[in-house]
Amino acid sequence: MSETSFRQKLGATAIEQAIEGSHAALGRRQNDDGHWVFELEADATIPAEYVLLEHFLDRIDADRQQKIGVYLRRIQGDHGGWPLYQDGGFDISATVKAYFALKAIGDDPEALHMRRARAAILQRGGAERSNVFTRIQLALFGEVPWDAVPVMPVELMLLPRKAFFSVWNMSYWSRTVIAPLLVLSARKPKAINPQNVHVQELFKTPPAHVKDWIRGPYRSIWGRAFKGLDTLLRPIVPHLPKVTHEKAIAVAISFIEERLSAGGLGAIYPAMANVVMMYRTLGVPDDDPRAVQAWQALQDLMVEKDGEIYCQPCVSPVWDTGLSGLAMMEAASGPKGTKTPETMKALRKAAAWLRERQILDVKGDWAINAPSLRPGGWAFQYENDYYPDVDDTAVVGMLLQRIDPEENHEAIERAREWIIGMQSSNGGWGAFDIDNDLEALNHIPFSDHGALLDPPTADVSARCVSFLSQLGHPEDRPVIEKGLAYLRAEQEKNGSWFGRWGTNYIYGTWSVLCALNIAGVPHDDAMVKRAVRWLESVQNPDGGWGEDCASYEGAEPGRYKESLPTQTAWATLALMAVGRRDTEAVEKGMAYLAQAQDEHGEWHEEPYNAVGFPKVFYLRYHGYKQFFPLTALSRYRNLGTSNSGHVEYGF
Structure with a gap:
């Protein structure tokens, strides 16, 4: 033309x-x-995690949760689960979190959308096949044992830059997410979960009977080697010196608090939410200025329109x-x-x-x-x-x-x-x-x-x-x-x-x-x-x-x-x-x-x-x-x- x-x-x-x-x-x-x-929108994962965060803390805003529920139901895929993007395929981890969140909001497990999601999860191997971050979320609610999570000792915070597993060899987003998560993994808290919501129906094998939570597929020979290292470290980590353990927790907290701001740790949702849970686990009162700032940073991520609410990953x-x-x-x-x-x-x-x-x-x-x-x-x-x-x-x-x-x-x-x-x-x-x-x-x-x-x-x-x-x-x-x-x-x-x-x-x-x-x-x-x-x-x-x-x-x-x-x-x-x-x-x-x-x-x-x-x-x-x-x-x-x-x- x-x-x-x-x-x-x-x-x-x-x-x-x-x-x-x-x-x-x-x-x-x-x-x-x-x-x-x-607006900066992601998939169902972050709104679902926010719902569960309120239940972890027993800081439930019922009106907000209902509006998040409207959002989550609307974006459910034709395959019964939740995709990671518009018209995307089924994602088991996003679906497990969305189902858990909707059940916490009060959706009847026998409602059609819940039955479809549950069937899709079970058809694809059950919640035991969800990714690491989803299994961590489940562990925080006692739905799976902490053995379902890879070994990540808080002592990693003590490693120098030149050490292979040093957090300084990881990306910024990994560093900020991992630091408070290591404290959580060390203390192994359990959600308050005031409504006593559980999702055992999502597992094909009862979690107590799962023999191997980390089974690949491995992307390289490195994956198999690190799986072996994980197996080797599991019985050792609980016996590391207590003084070293507590020092590592102190270093993690120092790392976090040096980087806290009105935007939250790293200004990304996963790190910010982990900090909120970390403070609660450590016994920091909700009205402590640090906890107040960390909580407010999460509230600033909310988007409300047309009777729905979702949580942005960041701004x-x-x-x-x-x-x-x-x-x-x-x-x-x-x-x-x-x-x-x-x-x-x-x-x-x-x-x-x-x-x-x-x-x-x-x-x-x-x-x-x-x-x-x-x-x-x-x-x-x-x-x-x-x-x-x-x-x-x-x-x-x-x-x-x-x-x-x-x-x-x-x-x-x-x-x-x-x-x-x-x-x-x-x-x-x-x-x-x-x-x-x-x-x-x-x-x-x-x-x-x-x-x-x-x-x-x-x-x-x-x-x-x-x-x-x-x-x-x-x-x-x-x-x-x-x-x-x-x-x-x-x-x-x-x-x-x-x-x-x-x-x-x-x-x-x-x-x-x-x-x-x-x-x-x-x-x-x-x-x-x-x-x-x-x-x-x-x-x-x-x-x-x-x-x-x-x-x-x-x-x-x-x-x-x-x-x-x-x-x-x-x-x-x-x-x-x-x-x-x-x-x-x-x-x-x-x-x-x-x-x-x-x-x-x-x-x-x-x-x-x-x-x-x-x-x-x-x-x-x-x-x-x-x-x-x-x-x-x-x-x-x-x-x-x-x-x-x-x-x-x-x-």
């Missing part, structure tokens, strides 16, 4: 109207202090503000942009809000591997100073540089310094740590989710390359070249890149092509051409793109049963970044986006668009479907009216 026929089909002003509508809609969602924040204000700001900036740029005083005032307010949250005086856990590096990053959440995020920092840095490089100079330079210092030895960047890639740890029995580590990934690395390239300091070129070599090595055989933090190969390919462009890699480079061929090959007949989260589980990359605004935006941005703006593929993508927009200037999609841990925990960023299409439409317009047709920015 030529640009002329495209314009005729949509109408001469369709693109501009879509941009204006979306720009206004996104602008309305900005908070008075300058930031944006959208994403810095990420949402960075991406929304970039979308607004793109819409405001170009000869036909809307760079009005009102828009720039809103963006400067966002920049001021972001500058206030730059972490400049806390050396977080990342400093274990970079002790001389000055802080300079941003966290994902409102407050999480020990755990700034490389991806967020690169995005915020790009936005601040675009808004006003002079006013934001100091913040940008501190971010640049920190990003350079966070590069791993292989040239890539992880999300929170440097060289956090001791792969064998992913095979210990505790890590049946396979996500204990934070190794470099293509999507995060691409963002760092984009940020440094956008700044254009000649002395940074060796760092950029090392990053480019990493990205070149990471390309998949089909031409795509794996997207660790977004769904999935479309996300990764978009991230990398933008980075290659601004870093100066020629558009006719072989890896660019392979990526373009792959992206164009997975475009849908309606002009859009979509990808199923099942691609993390081996499904065909870049495919879904329908097109989605978010992934269509990623795909078209990727193609435009490498000089494909005037191709039929991009024009059809623009037509899809313009026609899918509603009368309020917004887009709608239900499928999940990101991942926490592949095969275990997926995410739906509610903001993606608003700010990414706006960015893509605005980029298309701006390139069409520029003299060079070249994308200036790596995003």
Whole structure:
């Protein structure tokens, strides 16, 4: 389709109207202090865990529990259980927790939805086949013995950085979840469970008769070796010196309390909930300031609407503000942009809000591997100073540089310094740590989710390359070249890149092509051409793109049963970044986006668009479907009216 026929089909002003509508809609969602924040939704697991937490503590809010019940019943799958994402397959661990939570809320076990869930669990081996975190939850309620849980002695907290099993070799999220969990495992508390709710009907074999709770399947020979070590340690751990045991508990508590803030430990639900249970187990009163703060952090994760409540895994204000700001900036740029005083005032307010949250005086856990590096990053959440995020920092840095490089100079330079210092030895960047890639740890029995580590990934690395390239300091070129070599090595055989933090190969390919462009890699480079061929090959007949989260589980990359605004935006941005703006593929993508927009200037999609841990925990960023299409439409317009047709920015 030529640009002329495209314009005729949509109408001469369709693109501009879509941009204006979306720009206004996104602008309305900005908070008075300058930031944006959208809902961040996961699966049934976290709302179910929250229900059980209230029963563990006997702090039951009956009205809230009923509304969580409405949410859980609505998202039950046709297979009788609960999936990890929209239209996903049955997941036994999520289903065990959801069933347990609904029974605690008061659902009749003989109700149809409960019978369907129970039958599905038993058909797939029973609750004894659920994952480690689910078995820990069951142990806290006395439903399984603590022998059902892998050996994780609290003495791990005493191991130095160089020790193989040190918590410092684990990712930030693992560290913060494990520290309070080790205290719980050491003390082995039992839930108050005031309504005496039990779920023994979910087991094919009575828990007391299960002979082997940790039986694979093992992902490597390491798994079998660690299973043997677990067996060896079980009779030894109870006889470790008491003085060492108590010292380890004290070290764990010190680690936790040093990192506590209004955002909770690590600002992620599992760690936050474990801290609340830990304090109760240690006898800390609920009105103690530490316990009050830990409890309030959980309450701040609740979302209530349409008679339902769910609990978010965390909140994403810095990420949402960075991406929304970039979308607004793109819409405001170009000869036909809307760079009005009102828009720039809103963006400067966002920049001021972001500058206030730059972490400049806390050396977080990342400093274990970079002790001389000055802080300079941003966290994902409102407050999480020990755990700034490389991806967020690169995005915020790009936005601040675009808004006003002079006013934001100091913040940008501190971010640049920190990003350079966070590069791993292989040239890539992880999300929170440097060289956090001791792969064998992913095979210990505790890590049946396979996500204990934070190794470099293509999507995060691409963002760092984009940020440094956008700044254009000649002395940074060796760092950029090392990053480019990493990205070149990471390309998949089909031409795509794996997207660790977004769904999935479309996300990764978009991230990398933008980075290659601004870093100066020629558009006719072989890896660019392979990526373009792959992206164009997975475009849908309606002009859009979509990808199923099942691609993390081996499904065909870049495919879904329908097109989605978010992934269509990623795909078209990727193609435009490498000089494909005037191709039929991009024009059809623009037509899809313009026609899918509603009368309020917004887009709608239900499928999940990101991942926490592949095969275990997926995410739906509610903001993606608003700010990414706006960015893509605005980029298309701006390139069409520029003299060079070249994308200036790596995003």
